[in-house]
Amino acid sequence: MNKPRLLIVGCGDVVRRALPWLKQRFTVYATARTDKSALQLNTLGVIPIYADLDHAQSLRRLRGIAQFLIHSAPPGERQGDARTKALLAALGHTNRSKILPQGLRRAVYISTSGVYGDCGGEWIDETQPLRAQSTRALRRVDAETQLRNWAGRHGVRLSILRAPGIYAAERLPLERVRRGDPVLHATEDSYSNHIHADDLAHALCLALFRGLPLRTYNIVDDEPHKMGDYFDQIADYAQLARPPRISRAAAQSQLSPALLSYLNESRQISNARAKRELRLKLAYPTLSDFIAQHC
Numbered sequence: 001m002n003k004p005r006l007l008i009v010g011c012g013d014v015v016r017r018a019l020p021w022l023k024q025r026f027t028v029y030a031t032a033r034t035d036k037s038a039l040q041l042n043t044l045g046v047i048p049i050y051a052d053l054d055h056a057q058s059l060r061r062l063r064g065i066a067q068f069l070i071h072s073a074p075p076g077e078r079q080g081d082a083r084t085k086a087l088l089a090a091l092g093h094t095n096r097s098k099i100l101p102q103g104l105r106r107a108v109y110i111s112t113s114g115v116y117g118d119c120g121g122e123w124i125d126e127t128q129p130l131r132a133q134s135t136r137a138l139r140r141v142d143a144e145t146q147l148r149n150w151a152g153r154h155g156v157r158l159s160i161l162r163a164p165g166i167y168a169a170e171r172l173p174l175e176r177v178r179r180g181d182p183v184l185h186a187t188e189d190s191y192s193n194h195i196h197a198d199d200l201a202h203a204l205c206l207a208l209f210r211g212l213p214l215r216t217y218n219i220v221d222d223e224p225h226k227m228g229d230y231f232d233q234i235a236d237y238a239q240l241a242r243p244p245r246i247s248r249a250a251a252q253s254q255l256s257p258a259l260l261s262y263l264n265e266s267r268q269i270s271n272a273r274a275k276r277e278l279r280l281k282l283a284y285p286t287l288s289d290f291i292a293q294h295c
Contacts, residue, residue, distance in 0.1 A: 007066035010073030059090030075139035119267035159211030164193035183228035190266035
């Protein structure tokens, strides 16, 4: 029996972690921009398709190729998400009738929890209004809106996964800790949320089959941290000095604009819906669990 076909647009680290599970259930295709990336995909047992989201003509070959879609490609630098717009235009009209039973049926998009903006450190869930502040988060809001409209028109069962800061053993901010970059005093600090890359990959697989149509899921672990506390735990894990603490006023001149934009947003995100509807069980419910398993 032939396996259903899955198209991956943006086969980065998280999606690659899901490949062993995906390849058991699908014939997997993924977009590649270069010969090097195509060769890497071949090595992973994935069929590469030369396509570049910044060049619309190259995307025509994606139409009709698969019944399942994973979209994890980041937006470009333009206003809005022109890459998602080009992708959806290339995919064209998907089937919602019985005439073309092999049309695209399910899609999962990996977005960011940054779409919520600053929530004043309060607990939030997926019903929280979107108040994106940064340019990168506004692009994600645009992508989500485009995908929802497209999926609603064409009968595609879409799930959107909102991910926070992603970590893994090889994705820890060790260089930042080694440099001794400062963090905020606890009384002035912001809450941040995290997820292990393996847990996000697992949630991605579950959403392909269990995600409800036009449904959003927060894929976060069980324990938000003040950002300084997070870096303290990383420093302890790596046996490095904990970062110095400074005031928020001092941070304005000592920290980069990119990091300041994160510090200006504070929220504690609930994962109850993902646990209930996707039946997600986390391998690393907290950063402490990860550290305990890797020390």
